[in-house]
Amino acid sequence: MDFQSTLFAPSASAALSFAGVERHELTRGAWVDVARGWLPEPDDVFETLVRDVPWRADRRQMYDRIVDVPRLLHTYMIGEELPHARLTEARDALSAHYAEELGEPFRTAGCCYYRDGRDSVAWHGDTIGRGKTTDTMVAIVSVGDPRRLHLRPRLGGAEPVVLEMGHGDLVTMGGSCQRTWEHAVPKVAHAGPRISVQFRPFNVF
Numbered sequence: 067m068d069f070q071s072t073l074f075a076p077s078a079s080a081a082l083s084f085a086g087v088e089r090h091e092l093t094r095g096a097w098v099d100v101a102r103g104w105l106p107e108p109d110d111v112f113e114t115l116v117r118d119v120p121w122r123a124d125r126r127q128m129y130d131r132i133v134d135v136p137r138l139l140h141t142y143m144i145g146e147e148l149p150h151a152r153l154t155e156a157r158d159a160l161s162a163h164y165a166e167e168l169g170e171p172f173r174t175a176g177c178c179y180y181r182d183g184r185d186s187v188a189w190h191g192d193t194i195g196r197g198k199t200t201d202t203m204v205a206i207v208s209v210g211d212p213r214r215l216h217l218r219p220r221l222g223g224a225e226p227v228v229l230e231m232g233h234g235d236l237v238t239m240g241g242s243c244q245r246t247w248e249h250a251v252p253k254v255a256h257a258g259p260r261i262s263v264q265f266r267p268f269n270v271f
């Protein structure tokens with residue numbers, strides 16, 4: 067038996083530890099969990115995603131113009147194989163960790179590619195599906211350059227919160243976060259590429 071590799075090979079379950087998760091309680095039953103440096107091999111995940119995800123540039127109607135959505139997108143739907151084994155492990159570990167609180171597994175993986183500081187996402191909640199009416203979770207794994215996630219309460223009454231999402235970090239929005247708070251990733255003067263992978267349960271968008 068090769069005891070060296072048994073002793074020193076990083077085991078996926080050991081690596082994906084939730085021991086370092088810090089929960090930030092927001093208002094109205096919303097919260098955010100943060101775990102720094104959570105995803106193993108973030109360099110490899112980043113390079114693989116840049117290369118292998120079928121990125122698409124969206125355009126959408128804004129008033130009287132069609133404008134580019136300022137980031138590239140692709141969503142892996144239920145049952146589709148994810149482009150990196152570490153992401154499959156991450157999704158399964160997240161499903162197990164949050165099973166009791168969430169009551170169902172994470173099923174889809176939305177991927178966003180922020181090519182530089184000009185790419186962004188405006189204030190919104192993930193409210194196209196059930197997040198509009200019920201508590202749910204969106205777990206985000208970030209790779210690449212750090213960007214800031216801004217959060218603000220829809221009805222005021224609390225200060226905005228700004229969280230850095232760095233290389234390999236996990237940020238989970240939970241409770242009523244999608245309905246009672248909004249989030250955004252604003253443009254910045256200088257940033258290198260960043261990819262965000264958002265794990266969501268069935269019918270949360």
Ligand SMILES: O=C(O)CCC(=O)C(=O)O
Pocket residue numbers: 176178187192206231249251262263264
């Ligand atoms: O860039 C991120 O991590 C957040 C993306 C986001 O909020 C969304 O796609 O709904």
Ligand SMILES: [Fe+2]
Pocket residue numbers: 190191192249
């Ligand atoms: Fe979002």
